[in-house]
Amino acid sequence: MPADDDGLTQEALEAALKETPRGAFALAGLTVGLLMAAWLAMYLLVFLPRGSVG
Amino acid sequence: MTGVREEDVVRSELRWGLVTIAAVSVIMIAIIFAGVAMHINPPSNIERVNPQDLHLSAEFTEANLGTRVEANGQITSRIVATQFAFVPRCVVLPADTPVTMRFSSPDVIHGILVSGTNVNTMVVPGYVAQVHTVFRKTGDLLMPCHEFCGLGHSEMLATVRVVPKADFKPGPDGRVACANQ
Numbered sequence: 001m002p003a004d005d006d007g008l009t010q011e012a013l014e015a016a017l018k019e020t021p022r023g024a025f026a027l028a029g030l031t032v033g034l035l036m037a038a039w040l041a042m043y044l045l046v047f048l049p050r051g052s053v054g
Numbered sequence: 055m056t057g058v059r060e061e062d063v064v065r066s067e068l069r070w071g072l073v074t075i076a077a078v079s080v081i082m083i084a085i086i087f088a089g090v091a092m093h094i095n096p097p098s099n100i101e102r103v104n105p106q107d108l109h110l111s112a113e114f115t116e117a118n119l120g121t122r123v124e125a126n127g128q129i130t131s132r133i134v135a136t137q138f139a140f141v142p143r144c145v146v147l148p149a150d151t152p153v154t155m156r157f158s159s160p161d162v163i164h165g166i167l168v169s170g171t172n173v174n175t176m177v178v179p180g181y182v183a184q185v186h187t188v189f190r191k192t193g194d195l196l197m198p199c200h201e202f203c204g205l206g207h208s209e210m211l212a213t214v215r216v217v218p219k220a221d222f223k224p225g226p227d228g229r230v231a232c233a234n235q
Contacts, residue, residue, distance in 0.1 A: 028070065050172045052186075054187075
């Protein structure tokens with residue numbers, strides 16, 4: 001298979017690979033952050049005020 | 055390829071690993087805080103009972119079901135969960151008072167939750183499920199079966215009538231029934 005059949009130069013490929021993790025971490029951080037915020041909201045605003053059980 | 059080094063990848067993954075460890079730690083600390091400081095724990099009670107003669111045994115005979123104030127002042131509701139009803143269908147309990155709810159099943163696995171509270175447990179034949187709690191709000195709280203138990207599951211529900219402490223008046227035998235409240 002020819003190396004450059006998608007038209008990308010090696011420099012362009014490396015530049016893209018350098019940028020990719022930043023976007024992935026931003027997306028993962030946002031989704032995990034929203035999940036944690038929703039969990040904490042349920043915990044603090046619903047679960048704890050309902051009081052003791054056991 | 056010289057632009058992305060192996061070390062950069064490892065460092066990124068380690069950082070993300072720390073983020074996930076921090077998230078799990080926050081959740082674990084919150085759960086331990088709820089258990090230790092606020093006494094919010096999953097109900098746990100290992101107590102065997104014979105499901106075949108549940109209605110004949112001392113505790114879960116029909117005459118002994120419902121709410122009773124024990125000799126030591128402990129307020130206990132005893133409820134049988136059976137296909138497809140709770141017996142009794144309504145129990146009275148006082149607000150702002152420690153109470154105990156005890157359940158058992160003669161047939162299949164049921165489950166209960168009391169709406170708007172943290173009361174939630176499975177009711178497994180052969181065992182007594184027990185929940186200690188303090189109700190903070192008064193009113194009729196719905197208590198449905200939340201474990202699919204057969205064709206009539208959706209009709210299986212009861213009411214927990216939480217009354218103000220001053221209005222909780224047991225009879226001479228210590229019993230309190232919904233009809234009197």
